Amino acid sequence: MIPLAHFMLVSAILFCIGLYAVLAKKNAIMILIGIEFMLNAAILNFVAFSKHDKIALGGQVFALFAIVLAAATVAVTLAIILNVYKYYRTIDPTKIDQLRD
Amino acid sequence: MTIEQLAFYVISATALLSALLVVSLKNFVRSIFLFFLTLFSMAGLFVFALADFVAVTQLVIYVGGVLVLMIFAFLLSNRELLNNPEASEQSGFLHYLPGITVSVVFLGVLLMVLLKLDPGEFQWIQQSKENTLKPTDNTIHYLGINIMTRYLLPFEVVSVLLLMALIGAAHLARKEKEQ
Numbered sequence: 070m071i072p073l074a075h076f077m078l079v080s081a082i083l084f085c086i087g088l089y090a091v092l093a094k095k096n097a098i099m100i101l102i103g104i105e106f107m108l109n110a111a112i113l114n115f116v117a118f119s120k121h122d123k124i125a126l127g128g129q130v131f132a133l134f135a136i137v138l139a140a141a142t143v144a145v146t147l148a149i150i151l152n153v154y155k156y157y158r159t160i161d162p163t164k165i166d167q168l169r170d
Numbered sequence: 171m172t173i174e175q176l177a178f179y180v181i182s183a184t185a186l187l188s189a190l191l192v193v194s195l196k197n198f199v200r201s202i203f204l205f206f207l208t209l210f211s212m213a214g215l216f217v218f219a220l221a222d223f224v225a226v227t228q229l230v231i232y233v234g235g236v237l238v239l240m241i242f243a244f245l246l247s248n249r250e251l252l253n254n255p256e257a258s259e260q261s262g263f264l265h266y267l268p269g270i271t272v273s274v275v276f277l278g279v280l281l282m283v284l285l286k287l288d289p290g291e292f293q294w295i296q297q298s299k300e301n302t303l304k305p306t307d308n309t310i311h312y313l314g315i316n317i318m319t320r321y322l323l324p325f326e327v328v329s330v331l332l333l334m335a336l337i338g339a340a341h342l343a344r345k346e347k348e349q
Contacts, residue, residue, distance in 0.1 A: 071178050073289040079215065081284060083189055085277040090193045093269025098198070098244070102205055103324045105236070106189055109212050112228075116221040118289075121298040126312050130321050132216075132224045133313075134328050136231050137315055139336035143236045147243045148342035 076117035084110035087121065097150050097160040108139045178218050185211035202240060209233050220303045223310050 083106055090103025112132045119128020154160050188207040195201045209232045216225035289295070303309065317325055 071175060073295070074284060074287075075178070075182075076215070076219060076323070077284055077289060078281075079186065081277060081280040082186055082228050083212075085273045085280070086186070086189045086193055088276055089269050089273035092272055093266050094193070096198065099201070099202065102192060102201070105205075105232075105281065106192075106208070109209070112224075113212065113215060113219075116216050116219045116224055120220050120303050121295045121301065123298075123301045123303050123307065125320060126309070126322075128286070129221050129224050129309065129313060130316055131324075133227055133317075133326060136224070136227055137328055138331065140231045140236055144239060144339040145335050145342065147239060148339045149196055151243065152342055 073117055076113060079112040080110040080117075083107075083113070095161045095163060097153070097162055100162065101146055101150075105139060105143070108135060113137065174218070178215070181214040181218075185215065198244075200283045202237070202244075206233060206237050209237065220305060220307070221309065223313055 087103040087106030087110065090106065091100050094103065112135050115128040115132040115135070117128075119126055119132070122128060140150050150160055153165060157165055159165070183209050189213070192201045192204045192208060195204070209228065213225040213228040213233070216222075216228060265310045
C-alpha cells in the first residue's frame with residue numbers, strides 16, 4: 070500500500086520537469102514533449118485519487134479521457150509543426166513571430 | 171520495506187531520471203527514445219494505483235500511437251528538422267537560468283503544499299474505507315458500467331472531438347497541389 074503523498078510527489082516533480090521543457094526549450098517538439106509530461110503528471114494524480122472511489126471511478130474514467138485527448142492533440146500539433154516548418158524553415162517558436170504572409 | 175514499495179520507488183526513479191534526461195540531452199532522437207522509457211514507467215506507476223486498464227491504455231495509445239507518430243513524422247520528413255536549433259547557437263548556462271528558476275520555485279511551492287496537505291487525512295478518503303479499491307477487484311467491470319451510464323455524455327463528446335481531430339490532422343498534413 071503506497072501512500073497518496075508519494076504519488077503526488079512523483080507527479081509534482083514530473084510536472085516541474087515538463088514546465089522546464091516548455092519554458093526553456095527552443096524546439097517545438099520538445100515543448101510538445103514537455104506538455105505531455107505535464108499531462109501525464111496530472112493523469113497520475115487522477116488515477117491515484119480514484120483508488121478511494123470504487124463505485125464511481127471518476128479518476129480512472131477521466132484519466133482515460135485525458136489520454137485520448139492528449140493523443141488527438143499530438144496528432145494535430147505534429148501536423149501544425151510540419152506545416153510551420155514547411156513555411157518558415159524552422160521550428161524554433163521564438164523565431165516564428167509574424168502573423169502576416 | 172516490502173517488495174511493492176521497492177518496485178514503486180525503482181519505477182518512479184526510472185520515470186523521473188529518464189524525464190530529466192529527456193529535457194537535458196542535446197540529441198533529439200535520443201530524447202524521443204528516452205521519452206518512450208518515461209511513458210513506459212508511468213504506465214507501471216498506474217498499476218500501483220490499481221488502475222490496470224488505464225496502464226494498458228497508456229501503453230497502447232501513448233507508447234504505441236503517439237510515440238510511433240512522432241518518430242515517423244520526423245524520421246520520414248526533412249532531416250534538417252531533426253537538427254536541434256539550440257546546438258547551432260551559443261547556449262550557455264545563462265540561457266537556461268530563467269526556465270530552471272521558475273520550475274524549481276514552482277516545485278518548491280508544490281512541495282510546500284504537499285507537506286501541509288497530508289492527503290491521507292482528507293475527510294472523504296477517511297470515510298471511503300469500504301469504497302476503496304482492493305487489488306483483487308475487477309476494475310474493468312466498474313469502468314465499463316460507469317462509462318456507459320454515469321459518464322456517457324463525456325464519452326460521446328470525446329468521440330465527436332476525436333473525429334474532429336482526425337479530420338483536422340488529415341487536412342493539415344495533406345500535400346497541397348501546386349496551382
